[in-house]
Amino acid sequence: MCGIAGAYFWPDGGPLTDRLTKTLAHRGPDGSGRYDHGEVHLGHRRLSIVDLTETGAQPMVKDGLALTYNGELYNAPELRKELEAAGVRFRGTSDTEVLLEAWRKWGTEGLHRLRGMFAFGVFDERSGELVLVRDQLGIKPLFLVRHGKGVAFASELKALAAELGGSLTVDDTALVASLLYYWVPDGRCAFREAEKLPPGSWARFRPNGDVERGTFWSLRQVAEEGAAYEGEFDLNAVIEDSTRKHLIADVPVATFLSGGLDSSYLTALAARERPGISAYTIGFRAEDAKFEAMPDDLMYAKKVAAKFGVDLHEIEIAPQVLDLLPRMTYHLDEPIGDPAAINSYLICTAAREAGVKVMLSGMGADELFAGYRKHLANKIAVRYQRVPGLVRRPVESLVDRLPVATSKRGFRSVRFAKRFLSFAELPEETAFRRSYTMYDQAELAGLLNPDLAGAVDDVITEHADTYHDNTLSDFVNRMCLADSRLFLPGLNLAYTDRSSMAASTEVRTPFVDIEVVKAAFRIPGDKKIVKRQGKMALKEAALSILPAEIVHRPKGLFSAPLRAWMSRDLAPLVREVTNEGELVKAGFLRREALRKLVDEDASGQQDRSKHLWHILTLEYWYRGAVSARTP
Numbered sequence: 169m170c171g172i173a174g175a176y177f178w179p180d181g182g183p184l185t186d187r188l189t190k191t192l193a194h195r196g197p198d199g200s201g202r203y204d205h206g207e208v209h210l211g212h213r214r215l216s217i218v219d220l221t222e223t224g225a226q227p228m229v230k231d232g233l234a235l236t237y238n239g240e241l242y243n244a245p246e247l248r249k250e251l252e253a254a255g256v257r258f259r260g261t262s263d264t265e266v267l268l269e270a271w272r273k274w275g276t277e278g279l280h281r282l283r284g285m286f287a288f289g290v291f292d293e294r295s296g297e298l299v300l301v302r303d304q305l306g307i308k309p310l311f312l313v314r315h316g317k318g319v320a321f322a323s324e325l326k327a328l329a330a331e332l333g334g335s336l337t338v339d340d341t342a343l344v345a346s347l348l349y350y351w352v353p354d355g356r357c358a359f360r361e362a363e364k365l366p367p368g369s370w371a372r373f374r375p376n377g378d379v380e381r382g383t384f385w386s387l388r389q390v391a392e393e394g395a396a397y398e399g400e401f402d403l404n405a406v407i408e409d410s411t412r413k414h415l416i417a418d419v420p421v422a423t424f425l426s427g428g429l430d431s432s433y434l435t436a437l438a439a440r441e442r443p444g445i446s447a448y449t450i451g452f453r454a455e456d457a458k459f460e461a462m463p464d465d466l467m468y469a470k471k472v473a474a475k476f477g478v479d480l481h482e483i484e485i486a487p488q489v490l491d492l493l494p495r496m497t498y499h500l501d502e503p504i505g506d507p508a509a510i511n512s513y514l515i516c517t518a519a520r521e522a523g524v525k526v527m528l529s530g531m532g533a534d535e536l537f538a539g540y541r542k543h544l545a546n547k548i549a550v551r552y553q554r555v556p557g558l559v560r561r562p563v564e565s566l567v568d569r570l571p572v573a574t575s576k577r578g579f580r581s582v583r584f585a586k587r588f589l590s591f592a593e594l595p596e597e598t599a600f601r602r603s604y605t606m607y608d609q610a611e612l613a614g615l616l617n618p619d620l621a622g623a624v625d626d627v628i629t630e631h632a633d634t635y636h637d638n639t640l641s642d643f644v645n646r647m648c649l650a651d652s653r654l655f656l657p658g659l660n661l662a663y664t665d666r667s668s669m670a671a672s673t674e675v676r677t678p679f680v681d682i683e684v685v686k687a688a689f690r691i692p693g694d695k696k697i698v699k700r701q702g703k704m705a706l707k708e709a710a711l712s713i714l715p716a717e718i719v720h721r722p723k724g725l726f727s728a729p730l731r732a733w734m735s736r737d738l739a740p741l742v743r744e745v746t747n748e749g750e751l752v753k754a755g756f757l758r759r760e761a762l763r764k765l766v767d768e769d770a771s772g773q774q775d776r777s778k779h780l781w782h783i784l785t786l787e788y789w790y791r792g793a794v795s796a797r798t799p
Contacts, residue, residue, distance in 0.1 A: 171195030171213035177318035185209040191327040203227035210236040223260025239286030242413035279384040296375040304385040306367030306657030317377025325501040341623040350505030350782040351659040394689030404709040411437040421526040422446040427468030430530025439476040497788040499670040505782025509663040516671035532680035535651040536688035538696040539703035542603040549592040571772040644693025730777035
């Protein structure tokens with residue numbers, strides 16, 4: 169895991185590459201490097217994981233090819249053997265050299281062979297071409313800005329924004345999208361002139377200014393092929409193989425362990441491969457957990473650790489949120505309103521202080537195996553629509569009057585009921601969008617400057633287009649595919665990468681693996697959600713190693729006690745941003761609409777804590793963006 173940057177036919181490209189690379193120092197504190205060849209400049213910051221010697225240093229230059237690479241190849245041993253059999257001689261043991269030689273032999277035609285997480289730039293001294301590549305599932309980020317026939321790129325948007333801020337303009341539609349989702353979809357970028365290289369794609373830049381783009385892996389195609397699959401397979405064996413490969417490292421590896429199914433499953437598999445492995449879990453201040461009505465995840469984490477001989481470390485989440493909020497907003501690159509990023513950052517910081525560089529996370533299992541409450545809720549909604557209106561209306565009226573919290577505690581069941589009724593009678597795609605986004609279309613438009621009505625329409629249409637872009641007949645797998653294309657890369661993988669790398673730590677996600685993804689979409693929806701139990705196929709696989717008490721426990725949340733923070737730590741800041749924030753002054757947000765959100769939350773009638781938290785993150789991001797444009 170590293171930070172990469174570079175410039176190709178860019179004015180003062182060498183000094184620019186140095187500055188970009190310096191901004192990425194937290195991604196690679198173990199070393200740095202620079203490559204120059206005419207109008208081409210490649211930079212690198214190294215976090216040494218495999219082959220800690222200088223033979224793994226980057227940018228790696230060999231026989232006319234130069235590579236700057238961020239990521240890990242989990243099938244590097246197999247590729248190495250194949251290449252050696254073809255006559256390739258290796259200087260070291262790094263996966264970087266394997267990637268470079270694989271590129272030399274196969275070029276873009278071999279990208280589908282790569283199993284791992286990666287973003288890289290490779291320059292061919294003979295042709296003068298630069299190619300940028302991003303992994304199949306969008307685990308690793310790659311941002312770029314084009315100028316004339318040139319391009320500048322970096323692992324993080326903040327590096328480009330810091331250096332090119334005067335020439336970058338905020339994309340209002342991306343900010344509108346972030347308000348809807350509380351993150352910026354992977355197909356958009358917070359600055360209009362910047363872009364994210366799409367997952368599973370490459371871009372080739374030529375000296376004459378021509379640009380060629382291609383796709384080497386399609387999640388939609390994998391899902392559709394999975395729907396046609398009629399054979400049998402052992403899901404546990406697929407996940408076990410992925411976990412084993414994700415443990416490859418020449419440094420200590422630990423796991424996230426929440427006590428939930430996904431992290432417990434991976435931790436148990438990892439402990440079997442590496443006895444005595446360390447794990448990190450989170451706890452909350454007692455008063456915060458009570459106010460939020462949070463389950464006792466720590467109890468389950470301790471049971472898993474004891475059963476599998478895991479060295480468990482508990483991190484209490486009682487952060488100075490007023491200090492952490494601007495820091496996390498900076499590191500997250502774009503407006504991301506999920507407070508789980510704070511949890512991830514604090515866990516990774518603690519692990520790094522203990523000498524751990526690599527962590528395994530259960531990220532991705534919910535998206536692929538229908539583990540979120542929204543998946544089950546949308547299935548229930550189809551049945552709810554068949555209930556006579558004479559029965560539904562009194563229930564809806566009662567739930568509407570119930571408070572979501574008092575001054576001392578919150579009521580999760582009421583929050584869930586209000587959320588369910590907000591989408592239960594809508595058409596499929598609209599209901600799915602509404603089940604996990606922040607506002608309906610009218611609410612979102614009412615929050616914004618009226619001139620942005622067209623942007624609201626665009627964002628809503630983009631969601632519908634993505635949701636319907638498949639031929640799947642399976643309702644549950646349609647939701648899983650939409651989540652894997654939108655929610656997973658746009659939010660969960662994005663905040664995991666940024667927050668972990670802010671702590672100079674690599675997080676690996678064995679569920680977000682091309683072989684696990686193929687297996688997941690071979691499973692029909694009626695095997696994923698059975699009666700009122702989600703993620704059943706994964707649970708059945710996990711029973712091969714985990715006790716039923718862990719497999720079938722109530723779902724926990726990798727989140728934070730937002731309502732407690734909003735009503736205490738952050739209340740003065742919420743008032744300031746609502747009344748005199750930069751977004752209000754700029755006319756982007758309407759002051760009265762914000763005040764309404766604050767009043768609804770304060771009265772306990774509606775849970776607006778997520779809405780308000782994201783507005784705080786958006787405000788801090790916007791302040792940074794405006795200051796970057798100031799000469």
